[in-house]
Amino acid sequence: MQKASLDTVTMLMLPLRLYLIKLVMDRIQQWGQPTSDRESLFLACAGLALLMTAAAFIGSSSLLKHTRIYEIGTLLKERLIVEKTASLPLRAVETPSVQDVRRRALLYAPDAVCLEGMSLLIQSMQAILLTGLICWMGYWPLAVGLLLLGCGQSWLYAAIGSRLERTQTKQATSLRLADHLHQLLIAEVPAKEIRIFGLHSLLQQRWLDYSRDAGKQNEQAVARSERQKLLPELSFSLISGIAILLIILSSSTNISTAGDYVVLFQCVTLLAGAIPSVVKQVGSLSQMAVHCENFKAYIQHPDDRTTYNHNQQQRGNIPEQASGPIGLRTEQLTFRYNVSPTDRLAALDDISFEMERGTKIAIVGENGSGKSTLVKLLLGLYRPDAGEVHWLTKEGNVQAGHPTYRTAAVFQDFNRYQMRLRDNVAIGDVMKVTDDAAITEALAKAGLREWHTSLDDTIGTAFGRFDLSGGQWQKVAAARAYMRGDCFLVFDEPTSALDPQAEREAFADFLRAAEGQTAILVTHRLGAAKLADTILVLKDGRLVEQGTHAQLMTAHGEYERLYRLQAAWYV
Numbered sequence: 133m134q135k136a137s138l139d140t141v142t143m144l145m146l147p148l149r150l151y152l153i154k155l156v157m158d159r160i161q162q163w164g165q166p167t168s169d170r171e172s173l174f175l176a177c178a179g180l181a182l183l184m185t186a187a188a189f190i191g192s193s194s195l196l197k198h199t200r201i202y203e204i205g206t207l208l209k210e211r212l213i214v215e216k217t218a219s220l221p222l223r224a225v226e227t228p229s230v231q232d233v234r235r236r237a238l239l240y241a242p243d244a245v246c247l248e249g250m251s252l253l254i255q256s257m258q259a260i261l262l263t264g265l266i267c268w269m270g271y272w273p274l275a276v277g278l279l280l281l282g283c284g285q286s287w288l289y290a291a292i293g294s295r296l297e298r299t300q301t302k303q304a305t306s307l308r309l310a311d312h313l314h315q316l317l318i319a320e321v322p323a324k325e326i327r328i329f330g331l332h333s334l335l336q337q338r339w340l341d342y343s344r345d346a347g348k349q350n351e352q353a354v355a356r357s358e359r360q361k362l363l364p365e366l367s368f369s370l371i372s373g374i375a376i377l378l379i380i381l382s383s384s385t386n387i388s389t390a391g392d393y394v395v396l397f398q399c400v401t402l403l404a405g406a407i408p409s410v411v412k413q414v415g416s417l418s419q420m421a422v423h424c425e426n427f428k429a430y431i432q433h434p435d436d437r438t439t440y441n442h443n444q445q446q447r448g449n450i451p452e453q454a455s456g457p458i459g460l461r462t463e464q465l466t467f468r469y470n471v472s473p474t475d476r477l478a479a480l481d482d483i484s485f486e487m488e489r490g491t492k493i494a495i496v497g498e499n500g501s502g503k504s505t506l507v508k509l510l511l512g513l514y515r516p517d518a519g520e521v522h523w524l525t526k527e528g529n530v531q532a533g534h535p536t537y538r539t540a541a542v543f544q545d546f547n548r549y550q551m552r553l554r555d556n557v558a559i560g561d562v563m564k565v566t567d568d569a570a571i572t573e574a575l576a577k578a579g580l581r582e583w584h585t586s587l588d589d590t591i592g593t594a595f596g597r598f599d600l601s602g603g604q605w606q607k608v609a610a611a612r613a614y615m616r617g618d619c620f621l622v623f624d625e626p627t628s629a630l631d632p633q634a635e636r637e638a639f640a641d642f643l644r645a646a647e648g649q650t651a652i653l654v655t656h657r658l659g660a661a662k663l664a665d666t667i668l669v670l671k672d673g674r675l676v677e678q679g680t681h682a683q684l685m686t687a688h689g690e691y692e693r694l695y696r697l698q699a700a701w702y703v
């Protein structure tokens with residue numbers, strides 16, 4: 133950054149500097165002669181000193197300006213990436229290849245492009261100015277030759293730069309795996325299991341293998357590009373050396389004084405220095421251009437046009453209305469996950485059911501039967517591959533996820549916000565962040581009737597003074613959902629971290645809090661499921677049974693099998 137500003141100053145002052153150098157040299161040549169002009173010699177020396185001081189001063193003051201450019205550029209880029217991520221469909225956010233593009237998009241540095249571009253412009257102008265001066269002094273074949281050689285080299289560097297960057301892009305998978313393993317090795321949560329199972333060396337070895345694999349490919353690409361640069365660089369140095377030698381040996385009509393000679397010499401050496409620096413900047417700009425392409429690819433990734441963007445509600449684009457509970461209707465719902473570029477896994481197949489407004493559904497089934505996936509479709513977080521999910525409202529049927537209707541959910545992997553306890557709960561209804569009574573009531577509904585802290589204490593050891601247990605965190609997540617008031621409520625395995633007493637209370641709380649609301653409970657506890665109005669039984673992504681507990685028990689199907697298995701376990 134400092135270099136770019138110094139380059140500007142140097143370039144702008146170059147003609148004056150060369151003129152003063154010529155003056156100094158000419159006056160020194162005339163020293164002792166009757167025509168010698170000591171006064172102008174001293175003035176020229178003082179001028180040169182002043183120029184150097186000014187260059188240093190301007191260079192350091194513009195450092196501040198460039199730091200500002202850096203801050204603005206980085207923040208702007210990151211803000212755009214954050215906003216884009218918020219507008220992407222949830223599936224895209226979860227897709228590794230999209231995550232890779234985002235990772236590489238973050239390498240894009242608009243401030244560096246701006247400064248490097250500025251510097252390139254200045255250096256190129258300086259090279260053109262120097263070429264002009266050398267031509268004017270009668271050495272045009274030399275100047276034009278150096279310039280042409282520089283252009284050829286720039287083209288080569290640009291090609292090498294972008295090829296190198298593309299090679300690095302291809303290592304995305306190895307780098308992703310290496311990053312994941314590195315995170316496992318250093319993060320707080322995995323540390324326990326890694327120690328207990330003695331996994332450190334194994335994971336470290338794998339991390340090193342993936343890193344080395346990516347590093348090796350990178351190293352090979354860098355070595356190849358350096359080899360490709362070697363010959364042009366050597367020939368340029370050789371030709372510059374010959375050019376300087378030619379100047380020393382030859383003479384021109386335009387060179388009459390020692391000053392002219394020194395100026396010519398300076399011009400050639402400066403040009404020989406400026407051209408490689410232009411060439412390198414062209415190379416690094418073409419690498420940056422690939423980062424820019426990644427950034428563009430991420431920003432242009434199709435937005436969430438098919439589902440409602442849940443952020444719109446928060447941004448206030450769509451006025452929120454209290455519209456009472458919703459019902460649900462799904463028609464031949466099918467959903468597949470992309471497990472590889474060619475393979476898709478059918479997680480849900482041909483699911484059809486209807487649920488009246490204000491009722492409670494329990495979704496049960498073995499692990500991997502598709503419960504969480506179905507919930508995401510019902511909430512409008514995923515769009516089905518085939519079929520439809522409708523919300524049945526007082527105002528008519530709308531597509532799932534419509535932002536006018538409030539939803540609240542407690543997922544298995546709920547968030548732990550390192551904020552005040554008050555904020556953690558009030559996220560459910562930000563308008564009530566100062567309403568202590570409402571927050572305390574939501575916490576009580578979730579089973580947190582006593583806690584040893586103030587609502588204003590930050591929780592999470594990273595920023596606060598204390599942390600909560602897993603079960604307490606889960607209760608805070610439930611309180612957040614209760615804080616939301618009248619809404620479509622979804623609990624996806626909300627009691628996994630609770631003790632049996634707390635679990636019973638949590639189910640009772642859930643039923644009480646969901647009174648009059650439409651609510652879905654995903655659970656493996658069939659004892660809790662039997663309290664729901666309807667139970668949906670999933671098996672291998674298909675809805676195999678639905679009905680009340682009594683109906684399903686008499687049907688002697690999958691539900692009865694699961695129920696008896698659990699009952700036998702508890703006897």
Ligand SMILES: Nc1ncnc2c1ncn2[C@@H]1O[C@H](COP(=O)(O)OP(=O)(O)OP(=O)(O)O)[C@@H](O)[C@H]1O
Pocket residue numbers: 226469470471477479497498499500501502503504505506
């Ligand atoms: N992000 C994903 N990418 C690819 N496949 C997935 C993804 N999430 C889930 N699956 C697959 O989809 C199927 C259904 O998963 P889902 O999480 O919906 O099951 P579940 O019934 O909620 O399971 P559990 O009871 O264990 O929570 C599983 O076979 C799972 O492997």
